[in-house]
Amino acid sequence: MSRINGFVGRRHFLKLASMASFGIATYSILWGTQQAVNPQIIVADTHPVNPNPVIPDVALRRLLDGNKRFIQQKSQHSDESLERLRLVAKTQHPFASVLGCADSRVPAEIIFDQGLGNLFVVRVAGNVVNDLVTGSLEYSTTVLGSQLILILGHRRCGAVAEAIKNEPLPGKIGSVIEGIKPAVERVRLTTGDITEDAVIANIQYQVEELANKSTILAKLVSVGKLKIVGGCYDLDTGKVTVIT
Numbered sequence: 001m002s003r004i005n006g007f008v009g010r011r012h013f014l015k016l017a018s019m020a021s022f023g024i025a026t027y028s029i030l031w032g033t034q035q036a037v038n039p040q041i042i043v044a045d046t047h048p049v050n051p052n053p054v055i056p057d058v059a060l061r062r063l064l065d066g067n068k069r070f071i072q073q074k075s076q077h078s079d080e081s082l083e084r085l086r087l088v089a090k091t092q093h094p095f096a097s098v099l100g101c102a103d104s105r106v107p108a109e110i111i112f113d114q115g116l117g118n119l120f121v122v123r124v125a126g127n128v129v130n131d132l133v134t135g136s137l138e139y140s141t142t143v144l145g146s147q148l149i150l151i152l153g154h155r156r157c158g159a160v161a162e163a164i165k166n167e168p169l170p171g172k173i174g175s176v177i178e179g180i181k182p183a184v185e186r187v188r189l190t191t192g193d194i195t196e197d198a199v200i201a202n203i204q205y206q207v208e209e210l211a212n213k214s215t216i217l218a219k220l221v222s223v224g225k226l227k228i229v230g231g232c233y234d235l236d237t238g239k240v241t242v243i244t
Helices: 054-073 084-092 132-141 158-165 173-178 179-188 194-213 215-224
Strands: 096-100 121-122 149-153 227-233 240-243
Touching: 054 096, 054 149, 054 227, 054 240, 096 132, 121 132, 132 149, 132 194, 132 215, 149 194, 158 173, 158 179, 158 194, 179 194, 194 215, 194 227, 194 240, 215 227
Parallel strands: 096 121, 096 149, 149 227
Antiparallel strands: 227 240
């Protein structure tokens, strides 16, 4: 059985089923299929086969170091060669996952100076956590072995600004904005700049939501196999600041 980063690997994604009468926990999920599961069961393996396991703190430092290079215009542009392309075509082991805003000015690989296969990136307006986002990040951690999830917001976020206005929106835009409104309500009565305060509040709220929506991810956090952190990108300077 293939295992990655302490968890059941791609071919046997969380393959264990519940046998309560014997006290043996088993769990079965096949990626892309619909089967009944118990999301509370996570079984760790003491012998992971991920060739490059990266613990959360090291992964975060690697991101921040890359961002520093980006700011200083000293980007290394590593892992962009044809050789790297062919290598990651066979398999991938991203050292970090990033949930970022879909804003065209905040491309994760560029602002963190990373190349092919380094990051598992999910992007949606307002860096909003929903079921599809949650499932994607469960996949990146449990199957691909990433031990860090960075939820990356940014200054002057348009989606946050719309949530502050609290006005009707056309089409499906409103469904995205609804996911931000609880964060806005936390700071609506503050005396500071509500736009800036709401951006930070939204990052913090989405970090909380991700753990609340996923018992799988919450369990990994509790056993030290995963860290979920927030970050805010400054559109004017290019700097990412960790948000706690």
